[in-house]
Amino acid sequence: MPFENSLSIIIVGCGALGSHLAGxxxxxxxxxxxxxxxxxxxxxxxxxxxxxxxxxxxxxxAALKRLPTDTADMLIxxxxxxxxxxxxxxxxxxxxxxPRVVARLADVAREEIFRDLDIETVCPARITxxxxxxxxxxxxxxxxxEENR
Amino acid sequence: xxxxxxxxxxxxxxxxxxxxxxGYKVTVINKDREECRRFSxxxxxxTIVCGDPSDPRVLEDAVAGTxxxxxxxxxxxxxxxxxxxxxxxxxxxxxxxxxxxxxxxxAVFRALGVPGVFSLTPVMANLIExxxxxxxxxxxxxxxxxxxxxxxxxxxxxxxxxxxxxRDVALPPDCLVACAIRExxxxxxxxxxxxxxGDRIILxxxxxxxxxxxxxxxxxx
Numbered sequence: 001m002p003f004e005n006s007l008s009i010i011i012v013g014c015g016a017l018g019s020h021l022a023g024x025x026x027x028x029x030x031x032x033x034x035x036x037x038x039x040x041x042x043x044x045x046x047x048x049x050x051x052x053x054x055x056x057x058x059x060x061x062a063a064l065k066r067l068p069t070d071t072a073d074m075l076i077x078x079x080x081x082x083x084x085x086x087x088x089x090x091x092x093x094x095x096x097x098x099p100r101v102v103a104r105l106a107d108v109a110r111e112e113i114f115r116d117l118d119i120e121t122v123c124p125a126r127i128t129x130x131x132x133x134x135x136x137x138x139x140x141x142x143x144x145x146e147e148n149r
Numbered sequence: 150x151x152x153x154x155x156x157x158x159x160x161x162x163x164x165x166x167x168x169x170x171x172g173y174k175v176t177v178i179n180k181d182r183e184e185c186r187r188f189s190x191x192x193x194x195x196t197i198v199c200g201d202p203s204d205p206r207v208l209e210d211a212v213a214g215t216x217x218x219x220x221x222x223x224x225x226x227x228x229x230x231x232x233x234x235x236x237x238x239x240x241x242x243x244x245x246x247x248x249x250x251x252x253x254x255x256a257v258f259r260a261l262g263v264p265g266v267f268s269l270t271p272v273m274a275n276l277i278e279x280x281x282x283x284x285x286x287x288x289x290x291x292x293x294x295x296x297x298x299x300x301x302x303x304x305x306x307x308x309x310x311x312x313x314x315x316r317d318v319a320l321p322p323d324c325l326v327a328c329a330i331r332e333x334x335x336x337x338x339x340x341x342x343x344x345x346x347g348d349r350i351i352l353x354x355x356x357x358x359x360x361x362x363x364x365x366x367x368x369x370x
Contacts, residue, residue, distance in 0.1 A: 059227050061253035083203050083227035090230075090261050109205055113231070116238045 006030050008072050010098075012058040012088050013079030014041040017104060017124070019049070021078065026050040033067060058088045061095075069096045077103040082110050089119045150174065151215055155202035155232050156222040156248075157184050162191070164220075169194045176211050178202035203231040205239060213240040221247040226254045233263045298359050299327075300352045304344055307368045316340035324354035324362040 007030045011018050014036035022034045023046035032051030035058055036042065042053040056063035058077075069075075075092040077085035082105055089103040105114055105123040114121045152168055154161055155178045169175045169192060176196040179185050185199040200207035202223070213219070213235075219242045221232035226249055233247040246265040249255045258266035275289060288301040304311065310318045315326060315338050328351040329336040329344060336342060344350065354362045363369075 059225075059254075060251050061257055062251075081227065083225070083231040086234075087227040087230050087257075091257055095257055095260050107204070113205065113235055113238060117234060 007074055008068065009033070010035065010067055010069070010072050010075045010092075012036075012075065012077050013085070013104070014044065014053070015078070015080055016044070018076075018078040019044045019046065021076065022046075022051060023048045033072075035067065059084055061091065064088075064091060064096065069098060072098050074098065074100040074102070077101070079104070080106060082106050086110075086114065086117070086119065090117060093119070150217045151176070152218045152220065153178070153211060153213060153216040153236075153242075154220045154222065155179075155228075156220075156224070157181060158224075161222060162188065165192055165195050176216070178207060178211050203228050203235065205235055208232075208235060208240065213242070216240065216242050218242070218244045219246070221245070223248075224250060226250050226258075230254075230258060230261065230263065233258070233265070234261070237262070296356050298352075298354055298356065300354065300359070300363065302350050302352055302363065302366055304346055304348045304350065305367065306346055308344075308346070308366060309368045310344055310366055311346055312343050314341045314343055318365065320365055321354075321358040321361045323358050324352060326366075327351045327353050 009025055009030050010033045011022050012035045014022065014034050018034065018036070019041070022032050025032050027048045032049070034042065034045060034049070034051060034053045035056050037055070037057050039055045045053065054067065056066060058064060069092070075089070075098045077088040077092070079085055085103040085105070089101050092098045093101040102120050102122060103114060105111060105121040106125065108123060108125055111121065111123060151174045153176045154165060157179045161177065165175050165177055165188070175194075176198065177188060178198045178200060179188070180199070180201055182199050185197050188195070189197050196211070198207060198211040200210065202208065202221070216236070219232070219236040221229040223229055223232075229247040229249070233245045236242040236245050244265065245263065246267060247258060247263050249258055249266050249268045252268040252270040255266050255268045290299040292299065320326070326338050329338055329342070330349040331345060331347070338344070350366065352362055352366065
């Protein structure tokens with residue numbers, strides 16, 4: 001059940017990351033709306049997910065209008081497509097004014113453009129690589145230009 | 150002038166052919182290897198880069214920094230936006246045009262700092278609505294998202310308003326015949342002005358009375 005500090009969170013992209021996240025956030029008591037292009041993606045939502053699932057193309061402004069964007073505290077653009085995440089994140093932030101927006105970034109080479117456009121990103125490839133490197137007996141190697149994000 | 154076009158299909162092919170024929174230096178980026186081969190066999194004077202045009206490394210390969218014009222016309226709006234923003238921010242391209250396949254994305258792109266956005270859907274919709282609905286309609290400009298229309302109409306022989314004072318024409322409220330063009334003359338009609346066959350008139354009408362006003366002037370249903 002939602003509690004006092006419960007947030008309203010929209011997750012766009014219901015693949016491995018999006019559905020896992022949707023389950024975890026539900027469990028923490030947040031209100032989650034999970035969005036995906038394909039209805040079949042919702043089959044991957046875990047049991048602990050208690051939110052709403054909605055089939056929509058988030059790159060289509062008319063579809064975004066069907067989402068509870070007025071009351072959303074946060075949007076997570078978690079599709080596997082960096083350009084989709086970039087469009088959705090910018091629309092959410094600049095056009096819809098959602099207070100907190102986070103985008104998943106697959107391609108490390110595109111990190112700079114996301115940063116230039118002031119989109120908060122999480123890059124699984126970077127995080128995974130760092131974890132592996134840190135676990136090496138050689139000790140941790142700090143990659144050039146890396147920031148704590 | 151160096152022009153970078155990202156996208157594929159027949160439209161892009163003909164565009165490349167025409168622009169290269171005019172002597173512009175055209176570079177195309179396309180993801181599809183087979184299509185790249187087809188382009189390179191048929192078009193001799195253009196540069197083709199096979200790759201994802203929204204990938205900064207591919208744009209680098211295509212020397213995006215030397216482009217005077219970038220045209221992002223893929224079938225995916227998210228790709229077109231990424232290409233336009235990369236071109237502006239990373240390669241400092243001055244003239245960037247991006248296609249919004251979904252006309253609703255036109256306003257979104259503009260809000261995100263891509264002023265050169267365009268959409269073909271309204272153009273095609275206008276063509277169909279003008280020509281099929283009323284053959285006498287030459288031009289229609291929607292204002293304020295179509296709440297008001299400026300419409301150019303040629304009065305044909307069947308028009309019921311010919312040769313009588315405009316004050317006697319039963320036009321609906323919320324519309325105005327703003328101007329009549331008779332050969333070279335520009336006439337701003339008053340109540341006693343009589344319209345004539347062949348006059349090109351400019352009608353300003355609110356959406357809810359637009360069709361009624363046009364029907365009243367042209368005599369069509």
